[in-house]
Amino acid sequence: MHTMERLSRHAVAAAAALLFAVSVAPAGASASTTAAPAKRFVDSQMPLRVAINAKRTTMQTRADRLTKVYFACRRAVDIDLGSLDRTLSVTSRMLDYFLSDREQEALNPIRSHLAAQADRYERLSTGDRLLDRAARAQARSLRRILAVAELDSCATLQDWAQNGFTDAHAPEIPSVFTWSAETLSDGRVLALAAKRLRADGLSAKAASRAAYLPFDDETPPNEFSVEVHAEGSGEVSLDTELG
Numbered sequence: 001m002h003t004m005e006r007l008s009r010h011a012v013a014a015a016a017a018l019l020f021a022v023s024v025a026p027a028g029a030s031a032s033t034t035a036a037p038a039k040r041f042v043d044s045q046m047p048l049r050v051a052i053n054a055k056r057t058t059m060q061t062r063a064d065r066l067t068k069v070y071f072a073c074r075r076a077v078d079i080d081l082g083s084l085d086r087t088l089s090v091t092s093r094m095l096d097y098f099l100s101d102r103e104q105e106a107l108n109p110i111r112s113h114l115a116a117q118a119d120r121y122e123r124l125s126t127g128d129r130l131l132d133r134a135a136r137a138q139a140r141s142l143r144r145i146l147a148v149a150e151l152d153s154c155a156t157l158q159d160w161a162q163n164g165f166t167d168a169h170a171p172e173i174p175s176v177f178t179w180s181a182e183t184l185s186d187g188r189v190l191a192l193a194a195k196r197l198r199a200d201g202l203s204a205k206a207a208s209r210a211a212y213l214p215f216d217d218e219t220p221p222n223e224f225s226v227e228v229h230a231e232g233s234g235e236v237s238l239d240t241e242l243g
Contacts, residue, residue: 037128038200041135041193042210044120051113052219063106063221066153070098073154077161090165093173094157100177101151106221107214111146114214118142134193134211137186141215144176 052059074094081087107114121139126132156171163169176183194211198204209216 035200037126037131038197038202038210040126041124041128041131041197042202042206044124044135045117045210045213047120048110048113048117048214051110052214055109056220058109059106059220060222062108063102066102066105070101070153070157073157077157079161079165081165086165090160093170094153094160096173096177097151097156097171098153100148100174101153102221103177104145104148104151107145110214114142115146117214118146128196130189130196131193133189137189138213141176141183141186144174148174148176 079087079090081090118139121135121142124132124135126135151174160169160171190211194207197207197210200207202210209218213219
């Protein structure tokens, strides 16, 4: 899995689940005593779930369109740096930037719904302190996503190329899409919340989606495969599975 397929979303979700795979159901807890908080948590997401379902095709279409445009731009730019390591470094950095751009593009049609969901997460009181912490963590994630300025992969690639792909002109990846201490900390909370929701009676899939929405596997954009060819000291074929 590529490192930037976000809290960037799947990355933090999967990594946090692996790193913090511990049981968090309180001793003696039963579905009857914990179902109500879980239900309140899931119910708070219903407006956003409805919006995602209504805009699903539009969201994926925008992401697909951006993908085609970016890789057309990528094919038009000659990344010939005379070094395999340097070529891969530049290619990887631009792929990281593009994935951030793609995520932003897919979420643009539901921006107002994301803002409204952040408000709901901030106000939510489930009766379970862990789920309330998860709601606040998701509110922070949504606020950070919405605060990111509009990204432009093609323009960024062209500008970097014109400046010789120097480190000084390397594109900045918005911190919300990186392994920052803040996103990792929130990721731990969400991993624990997913386990709590699972213990509360949700299926593993439903618990995961509830904990990470809208950064779950079911919210566009979907995964895809990319083949990048760079010519320099030999041809580089980089097959990257993103998911």
